[in-house]
Amino acid sequence: MSDTLKGYQERLAQAFDGKMSEFAGEVSVFVPAQKIEAAARMIHDEFGFKFLSFVSAVDYWPAEKPRFHAIYRFTAIEQKLTLNVRVPVPGISPSLPTLEPVYHNANWHEREIFDMFGINFEGHSDMRRILMPADWQGHPQRKDYPLGYEEPQYSFNFDEIAARKPRGKE
Amino acid sequence: MGIEQKLGNMGVVTARLEDVVNWSRTNAMWPMLFGLACCAIEMMSAQSANHDMSRFGMELMRPSPRQSDLMIVAGRVSRKMAPVLRRLYDQMPDPKWVVAMGDCASCGGVFNNYAVVQGVDEVVPVDVYVAGCPPRPEALIHGIVTLHEKVRKEKFKDWA
């Protein structure tokens, strides 16, 4: 890991009283939820990470505080550096400030998180479901949402399942 | 029907109307240009020069459901897509047929979860199921030939 990146991470952790964790040679900086927009501006303007690779989230249900982690990954193309940021989000009315004004492509990533995890993004320009139908109930990638596994048909239970399986009519 | 031999001998053909109609239906069955996922790429391969599905009178893929006879459901059908698929089917004029191409369209395939319809036969009636993930173009063509056999056996009274 280069010293420049280490410097950035330490500055970020200092400025937003975050901690750091390391796994497999990659460091993640933890930033509190309400400060992520300021952190993103610092990363974009001061550090020169102009490219947002992705935003995603993880659900640690049944843990409640924090239930979710939002994951951000920033890339500085010229400097050949990448920076991971994790943001803990509580389980009750989860909400985060949007990064859309800083990185335009956060738009759909945040909509996907809203759709899949139910994390609301304040100030987002278009907070609608993106992948699931608009009238869908629940947020599929939460851990308490069932996978929706249907029993496969074998020879011993073929008739029983065929009887209750819906059929398309002419 | 062996029409050539009969014509060569006499110049006159007698055949049942049912046979003639079914024969003509099999030889100009226009599929709808409707790809969903991976199988759509193999459907395109079947259309391309190496496999040449136009040998079966299918060179015209119609992008409009109102001009097509055959719906090839090529790929997995999500819960969001299912009502759209049904509407497309309803817009096709009779007679119409459906081929479920690939495992996902036939039974859900490897995706047994909240998002995917477990077989397109839950939404529309299916005539032929083609197995494979994705099926080879040859398998799709075999499926279509199988459908042709089915169409040749159809009776007028079933349509009435």
Place this chain on the structure above:
Amino acid sequence: MTQIQEVSLDEIRHLVSDRAISGETMLLNMGPQHPSTHGVLRLLLELDGETVVNCIPDIGFLHTGIEKNMEAKTYQKAEVMTDRMDYMNTVGNNFTYSLAVEKLIGLDVPPRAQALRVILAELTRIQSHLVWLGTSALDVAAMSVFLYCFREREEVLHIMELVSGQRMMTTYIRPGGVWRDVPVEFEKAVRDFLKIIPQRIDEYEAMLTKNPLFLDRTLGIGPISAEDATNWGLTGATLRASGVNYDLRRFAPYSGYEQYDFDVPLRTEGDVYARYIVRMEEMRQSVRIIQQALDKLPLGPVRSNNHKFVPPPRSEIGTSMEALIHHFKLWTEGFSAPQGSVYVATESPRGELGCYLESDGGPKPYRVHFRTPSFDNLQVLPFLSKGFLVADLVAIVGSVDIVLGDIDR
């Protein structure tokens, strides 16, 4: 079955202009079943005559729940799902996923397997670009290119079938190496393909590059500046056509890409034509990479011999008790990965394909997320298409090279 979504004007009020409310401009629905949206993409267009005022993409018609479904499977079994995500880049998806698993558990891959991975990934890139070229040329009404491209694509698929037994969904690259060694015919098959493909690429270029009809449809259409392209998260040829040199094979080399000599084609115009030129050149560079990898293809094992994670060879199971136990353990409960999270990105034909993998210490991934290039590349469509004609929109959709399976996952 839910009903067809009927969006009221109030719901999308913030996305359309005021003129749409007064009825001055027209709202037109394009897709999900439309021949030029490359799958099941739905675009809601606000049109002033034939000019696009606003374009609102609606995705999710192919949402397959792959990420959630992978959490319910062990690391090995989850891999079959990745093939079906971006179905033009099946090998590349396996590649990315395998690299992520290997990074998570700290597994080394033998050099022969690394070189084979590179060869197959580059063959897939050529194949994917061929499909892109055929279909996007079809969008701008050049029919014959489609037939030419699919002819060469079959050659690649024959090689895929030779090594794995499947044309598209190979699942050949696995954590720890590749499934098995390539058959003896492999090298000749690839060399034969390498012999014909450069001339064939010239053939496509002869049909399009200086064709006045094609130029009219592509030059100056849908331009984007380097700064905007970066900010919108574009990757792959779409970004490099704007002049940003971001190719993950160079940015963070993986699987021995650093030992191959190749150029990263760049243009600065950022329009549809520049993207076309960049992709055509990329195909030629892929040929170069395959040539080098094949020339110095090392001998040796193709799978790691750490049988805690990689199944032992079939021949050993009959003679070695230990191999039998490993085999049994791997195919019943799978292997456990240490607690932690990794992110690995590779250069897919469309751009940065990343796999975020998180483990809780068990045999199943706790969270899998794929950062897919088409998702970000499509997002920019409203920005690119503003002020152009509907016919140009079709060319732009073709030029950003989206795969709906990649977007919706």
